[in-house]
Amino acid sequence: GELEADGFEFTGSLRPVAGLNFSIAFGYTDIDITEAGDDEVTAAVFPEVTGSTYLSYALQSGVLQGLTFGGGLRYVGERDGPVIDYDSYTIADLNLRYPIRDGMEISFDVLNVNDELYLENAASFANRNTGGSVLGPPRTAVLTWRARF
Numbered sequence: 001g002e003l004e005a006d007g008f009e010f011t012g013s014l015r016p017v018a019g020l021n022f023s024i025a026f027g028y029t030d031i032d033i034t035e036a037g038d039d040e041v042t043a044a045v046f047p048e049v050t051g052s053t054y055l056s057y058a059l060q061s062g063v064l065q066g067l068t069f070g071g072g073l074r075y076v077g078e079r080d081g082p083v084i085d086y087d088s089y090t091i092a093d094l095n096l097r098y099p100i101r102d103g104m105e106i107s108f109d110v111l112n113v114n115d116e117l118y119l120e121n122a123a124s125f126a127n128r129n130t131g132g133s134v135l136g137p138p139r140t141a142v143l144t145w146r147a148r149f
Helices: none
Strands: 002-014 020-035 049-058 068-076 089-101 104-111 119-125 130-135 140-147
Antiparallel strands (some): 020 049, 068 089, 089 104, 104 140
């Protein structure tokens, strides 16, 4: 089969004062199936609208200089499938990171703070009226140590 995809994405960031960062992203995609396919064709299951926003602040002085607090939201719009439709969802994330020394950093993230139950990935096989979906991870804590040698 064939499909046609059109869309755009906007990404912007703002640093109003030292250490404060704000970013926003918005995407729009229009997918049209222009020609039906063979038996094994997978229909596109893709959100029309996506977006995210993130705010962080890094301490500029003192004993904890460089300690950064951050948080954001990720949005994925509804997805129309040939068999079932998928709901939109919004996920909240938090981050704390600290540069231990030059080339070394430790961070702690809490992903999906709101413990949203959502389908992260979906595929539908139109000819068989079946589909497969991958659930997004539940609330997850991640501790990461990064080092460059």
